[in-house]
Amino acid sequence: MRPVLVYTAARLGIFLATAGVLWLTPLQKAPLFLLLGALLISGLISYVLLSGQRDAMSAAVVAALNERRRRFEEARAKEDT
Structure with missing residues (x-):
């Protein structure tokens, strides 16, 4: 889930820079x-x-979801047998 953390940190950084x-x-x-x-401005920039x-991030989330489903x-x- 590293891409999720990187994306979130980048969004937060852009927001803080814009607010500054x-x-x-x-x-x-x-x-x-x-x-x-x-x-609004940081959303457009992001x-x-x-x-x-x-x-x-989207690919990481989809991969994790597919793994959980599997x-x-x-x-x-196993339970059915």
């Missing part, structure tokens, strides 16, 4: 708008910059 930059603007007087703006990591089917088949 927005803090230097007049938005620091309205923290709610600052956070909403940082969320969508563009992290597509490869998002694909790797083990479940094996256990169920």
Whole structure:
């Protein structure tokens, strides 16, 4: 599940960097708008910059899910005999 952690850390880093930059603007007087703006802008940036990591994360999640299904089917088949 390393790709999931890498993607999550990258998203968090982009969000914090965006919030830091927005803090230097007049938005620091309205923290709610600052956070909403940082969320929106970092989401757009992440969508563009992290597509490869998002694909790797998706592949890791699908592989883990398939492995769990396989083990479940094996256990169920064992139980039936």
